[in-house]
Amino acid sequence: MSRVTPDQPGPLSAAEEAAIRALARVMSVLPKLMDADMRRGAGISLTDYGILMHLSEAPGRHMRMSDLAAACDLSLSGMSRAVARLESDGLVLRVRCGEDARGWNAVLTDTGFARLEDAYPTNLVSTRRRVLDRFEGIDLAALATAFDRVAADPDSDL
Amino acid sequence: MSRVTPDQPGPLSAAEEAAIRALARVMSVLPKLMDADMRRGAGISLTDYGILMHLSEAPGRHMRMSDLAAACDLSLSGMSRAVARLESDGLVLRVRCGEDARGWNAVLTDTGFARLEDAYPTNLVSTRRRVLDRFEGIDLAALATAFDRVAADPDSDL
DNA sequence: CCAGTTTACTTGCTTGCGCAACAAAGCACT
């Protein structure tokens, strides 16, 4: 009786192997490079930049802690501490959530928005030099949807 | 007098923006997912798996600490501690480097190799399900070379 | 309207990692 065929039989093909190894390297190297760029060029960590960015794009420039954590892919505890840091720097403010007094809204202050605007060019340059310039000849739209599928994460269990 | 034209003028195009955001998400999500897969499925962290893998592929199954650190993209101090952990688990051994008594070789033990073999299928499944299955219709070879260009990192300065 | 449960966040503890300071071995030039 023939059993169900697995997705692929044996080990990886040469092309798959090469792609996976290169991706692994990118995942470990690129965040460090871009974080270093941001710290050197704008005095802000990549994590903090992402938080400010997400807030700036939210209606009213505020977000619930848990939504923000999900958007930035941080644990709630991690976001709690990150926002505390940003608050002590005056970039963000925490206010009780009106319709649910358990919740808190992280609000981007004007200072915070100015800081984001200040850091934006650095991020832009870093993005181009480190990534986009090296993706010449690749279909970015197709790549984006593939990446989206990767990050989507259905079937969380192995 | 006309100044030098920057690589690209203004902000990112829609496709660039989408690709960058998706890549950012992949970089933050995927390592956690695959690490979780490895821990649950094989009781080993992704970092440790990578170390054992690199050692297993080296001639004589041993490597200098600094080479190993570079290969795994870890700081030397980080690798020092990682190897100490692995050594205490019996997966790796540290022996003085013959031709340069300052150096140490991390050597993969038989136990370590067995552990790697044991973890390999888990890694394979995780790799396929999380990544390769979602890259259908993408030229993997082209993608690999693009990733290699990203990870290569000439001009370290911003 | 009052337990018991669920949800939203914070805080204590631990881990992994990087940087800077250190020890030890090699090298270079006299």
Place this chain on the structure above:
DNA sequence: AGTGCTTTGTTGCGCAAGCAAGTAAACTGG
């Protein structure tokens, strides 16, 4: 051989982030 300089690795310290436990507010069923 001897004195400095370089290279290789390890250790002290600090930081960011996750998990688990705690607190407070909101729902839910009697």
